[in-house]
Amino acid sequence: MRWINIALGVAVAGIICFFAVRELLIDPMYFFELFLGGLTRGSIYALIALGYTMVYGIIQLINFAHGEIYMIGAMTALIVASVLGMWGWNTAVIVILAFVFAIVYSCAYGFTVEKIAYKPLRNAPRLSALISAIGMSLFLQNYVMLAQTPEYLPFKSLIPDFKFWEPFAHIITSVEITIIVTTVIVMILLGILIKFTRIGKAMRATAQDKVMSALLGINVNNVISATFVVGSATAAIGGVLIACHVGQINFFIGFLAGLKAFIAAVLGGIGSIPGAVLGSLVLGISESYFTGYFYSEYEDVFAFTILVIILIFRPSGILGRHDAQKV
Amino acid sequence: MNKPILNVKNLTMSFGGLKALDDVSISIEKGQIAALIGPNGAGKTTFFNCITGIYEPTKGVVEITPPGKNTQSLRGLKPNYVTERGIARTFQNIRLFHGMTVLENVMIGRHCRLSSGIIKAMLQPPSQKNEEQKAVTDSYEILEKIGLEKYVNDMAVNLPYGAQRRLEIARALATDPFLLLLDEPAAGMNPQETKELDDLILWLRDNENLTILLIEHDMKLVMSLSDWIHVVDYGKKIAEGTPEDIKANSDVIKAYLGDESDDA
Amino acid sequence: MAIKNQIKQSLIIAFWFMILTFPIMVIKVNTIRHTIDFRWANLVGVGIVTFFASMTWNYFLRRNEDQKKKEMDDDIPLIHRLLQNDRFRRPFLGVVAAFFLAYPFVFPMYHTSIMISALVYVMLGLGLNIVVGLAGLLDLGYVAFYAVGAYAYALLNLHFGLSFWVVLPISALLGTFFGVMLGYPVLRLRGDYLAIVTLGFGEIIRIVLENWDSFSNGPRGIGDIPAPTFFGHQFNQENTMVYIYFIVIGLVLMTIFFVNRLENSKIGRAWIALRDDEIACQAMGIDKFKTKLTAFALGATWAAMGGVVFAAKTSYINPMSFTIWESITILCVVVIGGMGSAIGVIAGALVLILLPEYLRAVSEYRMLVFGALQVIVMVFKPDGLIKSVRKVYTFNVQEKAIHEQTNT
Incomplete structure (x- = not known):
């Protein structure tokens, strides 16, 4: 069984390499463009996937409402930017305030969602918490739809076309490069937060053993809240960036983005932060090639197929650990 | 028909680098009440899990010889097939179906x-x-x-x-086993309940033709019930013998030192 | 003193929500006319609503905690107690039967049509209840099987001219087949992954239906699907509705009949055991995978049959009828009605589908309320509106089960 898997893997990898090299030789520029497009896409996935993976790591729950937090981040940024824009504020101030409000509000929503829908169910069966999460997601989507609008709203890009970037702009736009750079910075900051700060250490301890951490004087409730807040913040950044990139948003964008990011998190190994980043990049880039060379209308089908394949052959993901169930 | 009803040889179970069981060999004769004892975390429940198919052991042999049937290996079988072949178990932390x-x-x-x-x-x-x-x-x-x-x-x-x-125990009995594995059946019971359990286990052996292997911390119960006792510590088997042998065994006393477990 | 603290706490919470919902509830930007609309009334509304919501929330949370201490698990829902009572059961079932028999003749066609939709949801709900309620498998792609049934009828009729009555059993088999095909790879997964993967499958089927023009006619859908005939006789429009109504009533009765038998059989008990504790269940000699697969496939069977009825009733289908919302609605029916409880699911379907139809003014809030209800039910009443009650066996002195009472 094992060697069949390996042989299959090698064969698939071989075929993919063959096509990649062929396409690279035929049209290297297009190949490269797709790669950068995938990198951008993957960066956004990574920003959202972090929230999934951190929350899963700590309370073993798929936070279905996470995509909605991301959507609310984008929505808040849009509202703030539009209001300030009409009041005629300076562009730089608008950009900063839009980001700040998006992040603060997403965090607040993430925090509140946890308190309402998950905290009372912490000792309930997993199915209950999962259904509650789905309910929360449904509620938030409809709340935004009813309070704002079901239509797509145009989102004026907050990120200007940089002057110094003009020579490269035909390969990768300033928005795209901003997305990639921001993601890298966020990842580094997050790495520092998790590795070196008090709360980061508490998070890692809680993820390993909740009861023991509580005995050692860690306030588990605070740590869980902090995890939701941090995950929401990165999702909000992702939300604003993708809105700048795509140029329009509505109440429903969180659904698909959330699903894709979740797939990325599973692909990388859910619970693992580097895994989420790696999985996101792999998913983003492969999606980009798939839509570029094959069928663009089956983009989502492709993502789900990857999810199913991964779950069947390597449920712990690329970097995930395999842990035995406790009896 | 002198083959032991359960024959476990060189059983090893590792989780990553940790060896929860290391080269454990235990065999149980038909009609015995055998006990598996050892300090907390010694690998007793892991041993049950390896036999009943919840874990697949890293190394070793698990064989059964049901009364009147041929010897067969259990290694790698799914838990439900192990049960079908006549081994039933209970759980340390009660796992009843609460919706029923x-x-x-x-x-x-x-x-x-x-x-x-x-x-x-x-x-x-x-x-x-x-x-x-x-x-x-x-x-x-x-x-x-x-x-x-x-x-x-x-x-x-x-x-x-x-x-x-x-x-x-009733639920396990319903699967028509020939071998019953009890994981700390007396845990949390008061002396009266423990006494009744003692009678029940003896009755099961005598009237239901069962062979019983139990994990237990209540030493009084273990010593009075068991025909044969196996002791594990840190995943290794350190002794086996009759209750009298075990009481006198210096290794066992050392393993339990500072942990007068009979009040468990 | 305690009350004072609670009011203070609720005031803080209300204030928090006023800030939280400010950008989305209050500000509305019109980007075309460049105007900003500040809806201050909403702010006041949010404040008042969240204040009282917080008070009730905390009250129920505390009450729940007290109840847990007292172990109030024994209470049997009123409806079950009434149904157990022989004096009450007969007349009650009689009234229900009379109501449903007379319904299409008393009410105009429009109401019959709505009742048919609700009854289709009863069927779908009972089917999904096998998967989610009994076996504990969260299936978010249930609508995929519904689509299989609907498209099976539309396409088999279009290409081969097969009639409703021929397609109904075929689609049931197709549903089972698809259930096994999809279940086979994904049922080995842990519970929460299953939710996502089934969600994915549901979406995949919809996307394929939308894009595979030559097969499904794409987003334009398929029209002119004939209504069922009665031994070759085609009714006029109004009578067709009545006819379909009785077909659905028949199917619902059949569903209740079979599901009730399954629930109290070897396989039904295995489902519940699996839901309650997978490991103990396996240790009892139950094949986990096979048991899950049967639940999944049986659920799919009923969804497919529901799809056939749906296609026959609307005479036009397109992929938009089979979105994730549909799956979520069916899930709500099961969860809010009471997971594992057939009566709960029936009541849930009727309430959740009929109410929004008649309260048109608030029907746009339907999904919002569904979402909120899911959370509230899970937190305060995980058993749903009407919780399930297990079969009671009675024994006489000779330990023989002489009389069995069924309460489901």
Whole structure:
């Protein structure tokens, strides 16, 4: 069984390499463009996937409402930017305030969602918490739809076309490069937060053993809240960036983005932060090639197929650990 | 027919780098009440899990010789097949089906001895009805043997603690085992309940032709019940013998030193 | 003193929500006319609503905690107690039967049509209840099987001219087949992954239907699907509705009949055991995978049959009828009605589908309320509106089950 898997893997990898090299030789520029497009896409996935993976790591729950937090981040940024824009504020101030409000509000929503829908169910069966999460997601989507609008709203890009970037702009736009750079910075900051700060250490301890951490004087409730807040913040950044990139948003964008990011998190190994980043990049880039060379209308089908394949052959993901169930 | 009913040789189970069981060999004779003891975390429950198919051991042999049948290996079998072959178990942390009545919990144990499938369940031909009827009667009889018949239609979660532990035994019994594995059956019981459990286990051996292997911390119970005792510590087997041998064994005393566990 | 603290706490919470919902509830930007609309009334509304919501929330949370201490698990829902009572059961079932028999003749066609939709949801709900309620498998792609049934009828009729009555059993088999095909790879997964993967499958089927023009006619859908005939006789429009109504009533009765038998059989008990504790269930000799697969496939069977009825009733289908919302609605029916409880699911379907139809003014809030209800039900009443009650067996002195009482 094992060697069949390996042989299959090698064969698939071989075929993919063959096509990649062929396409690279035929049209290297297009190949490269797709790669950068995938990198951008993957960066956004990574920003959202972090929230999934951190929350899963700590309370073993798929936070279905996470995509909605991301959507609310984008929505808040849009509202703030539009209001300030009409009041005629300076562009730089608008950009900063839009980001700040998006992040603060997403965090607040993430925090509140946890308190309402998950905290009372912490000792309930997993199915209950999962259904509650789905309910929360449904509620938030409809709340935004009813309070704002079901239509797509145009989102004026907050990120200007940089002057110094003009020579490269035909390969990768300033928005795209901003997305990639921001993601890298966020990842580094997050790495520092998790590795070196008090709360980061508490998070890692809680993820390993909740009861023991509580005995050692860690306030588990605070740590869980902090995890939701941090995950929401990165999702909000992702939300604003993708809105700048795509140029329009509505109440429903969180659904698909959330699903894709979740797939990325599973692909990388859910619970693992580097895994989420790696999985996101792999998913983003492969999606980009798939839509570029094959069928663009089956983009989502492709993502789900990857999810199913991964779950069947390597449920712990690329970097995930395999842990035995406790009896 | 001198083959041991359960024969475990060189069983090793590693989780990553940690060896929860290291080269453990245990064999159990037909009709024995054997005990597996050792300090907390010694690997006793892991041993049960390896036999019953919840874990697949890293190395080693697990063989059974059911009465009147040939020797067969259990290694790598899924838990449900192990149960079908006649090994039943209880759990250390009670795992009853809380959404069901007491009787239904026992009827679940009958599951692998019933043959009706979905189509039959939907159409309910006489054969299915009879089988269902018999399952109900059989399960009720088991409850009577264990002394739980008064709770028959109660929800399993609403039972008192000691009764829940007994229900686990009743449920295991319903699978028609020849070997019963009990994981800390007396944990959390008061002296009266423990005494009743003691009688029940002896009765099971004598009247139901069962062989019993139990994990237990209550040394008084272990010493009075067991024909043979196996001791593990840190995943290794350190001793085996009759209760008298074990009481005198210096390794065992060392393993338990500072942990006078008989009040567990 | 305690009350004072609670009011203070609720005031703080209300204030928090006023800030939280400010950008989305209050500000509305019109980007075309460049105007900003500040809806201050909403702010006040949010404040008042969240204040009282917080008070009730905390009250129920505390009450729940007290109840847990007292172990109030024994309470049997009123409806079950009434149904157990022979004096009550007969007349009650009689009234229900009379109501449903007379319904299409008393009410105009429009109401019959709505009742048909609700009854289709009863069927779908009972089917999904096998998967989610009994076996504990969270299937978010249930609508995929519904689509299989609907498209099976539309396409088999279009290409081969097969009639409703021929397609109904075929689609049931197709549903089972698809259930097994999809279940086979994904049922080995842990519970929460299953939710996502089934969600994915549901979406995949919809996307394929939308894009595979030559097969499904794409987003334009398929029209002119004939209504069922009565031994070759085609009714006029109004009578067709009545006819379909009785077909659905028949199917619902059949569903209740079979599901009830399954629930109290070997396989039904295995589902519940699996839901309650997978490991103990396996240790009892139950094949985990096979048991899950049967639940999944049977659920799919009923969804497919529901799809056939749906296609026959609307005479036009397109992929938009089979979105994730549909799956979520069916899930709500099961969860809010009471997981594992057939009566709960029936009541849930009727309430959740009929109410929004008649309260048109608030029907746009339907999904919002569904979402909120899911959370509230899970937190305060995980058993749903009407919780399930297990079968009671009675024994005489000879330990023989002489009389069995069924309460489901």
